Amino acid sequence: MRKLVILKSLIDVVWILTCIPSILLCLFLMVYMFVAPESLSLFVDINDSIFETSTLAIQMFGLIFIVLALATIYCVYLFRKTLRYFQKVKPFHKVVIANFYKIGYLLSGIGIVSSALVFTAQLVFKSEFKIHLGLSPYLMLICLGLFFMVFSEVFRVAKYAKEENDLTV
Amino acid sequence: MPIVVNLDILLAKRGMKSYELAEAIGITTANLSILKTGKAKAIRFSTLEAICKALECQPSDILEYVEDES
Numbered sequence: 001m002r003k004l005v006i007l008k009s010l011i012d013v014v015w016i017l018t019c020i021p022s023i024l025l026c027l028f029l030m031v032y033m034f035v036a037p038e039s040l041s042l043f044v045d046i047n048d049s050i051f052e053t054s055t056l057a058i059q060m061f062g063l064i065f066i067v068l069a070l071a072t073i074y075c076v077y078l079f080r081k082t083l084r085y086f087q088k089v090k091p092f093h094k095v096v097i098a099n100f101y102k103i104g105y106l107l108s109g110i111g112i113v114s115s116a117l118v119f120t121a122q123l124v125f126k127s128e129f130k131i132h133l134g135l136s137p138y139l140m141l142i143c144l145g146l147f148f149m150v151f152s153e154v155f156r157v158a159k160y161a162k163e164e165n166d167l168t169v
Numbered sequence: 170m171p172i173v174v175n176l177d178i179l180l181a182k183r184g185m186k187s188y189e190l191a192e193a194i195g196i197t198t199a200n201l202s203i204l205k206t207g208k209a210k211a212i213r214f215s216t217l218e219a220i221c222k223a224l225e226c227q228p229s230d231i232l233e234y235v236e237d238e239s
Contacts, residue, residue: 167210169200 008083015080019073026066026073033062061121068110068117075103075110092159100152108145111138173233176205179224194219 033040037055040062082099085091115138122128132139180190191201196216203209204216217228224231 164210167203167208169196169204169209169212169216 004083004086008080008087011076011080011083015076019076022069022073026069030063030066033059057124061117064113064117068114071106071110075106078103092155092162094159097152097155097159100148100155104145104148104150104152106145107148108142111141111143111145114138114141171235171237172207173235174204174207174209175231175233176201176220179226179230183224185224190220190223193223 029039037059040058078099082096082103085093085096090096115136118138119130122130176190180187187201187205188198191198194201194216196219204212212232217231220226220231221228
């Protein structure tokens, strides 16, 4: 159980130091990028000339990326909540199974949308047609999402087995 | 569940209390209650053997198959 304590502490640190400030930053940026579109150049590597010609498109891309970032933070929140159930020694609780499935679904979705968005952004703004066939962070995200979904299924089966074991006299 | 556990009837016939049987066969009263109320999903041969021994009966006296109407 020491590993669980270490994991929970790490996630807590990430949550407090990274996720909470990120939520505030995302919300601020969500509004500020419509007031001053140049602020997006802090995060997106594109020329100033593109900002002048297609500001609305960049803002839309920025908006989608912020929503994806918020969804990722929500995944961390769900994982943190799930770890609390592990600490209470309730690993087969229905909330744990539901959370794992939700995290998996969200991470896969974020991975797919992000890769599509990066591909489109490169095509639209840089006129580059790039397909990464190697290991990319988006692919890893999709794999992680699918892993969580499989994990959820495993826990569902384990819960059934545990219930059956508990009701065997 | 079409399998009915007739433990109540047997206990009444023998004039035995639930906790006495639980003690005799070495299971908790909570588990015996699960068995009596028909919530149990399975029964171990060792438990069945112990019940038969304690109540001096056959497994068929305890378990009965009743066809489900629904």
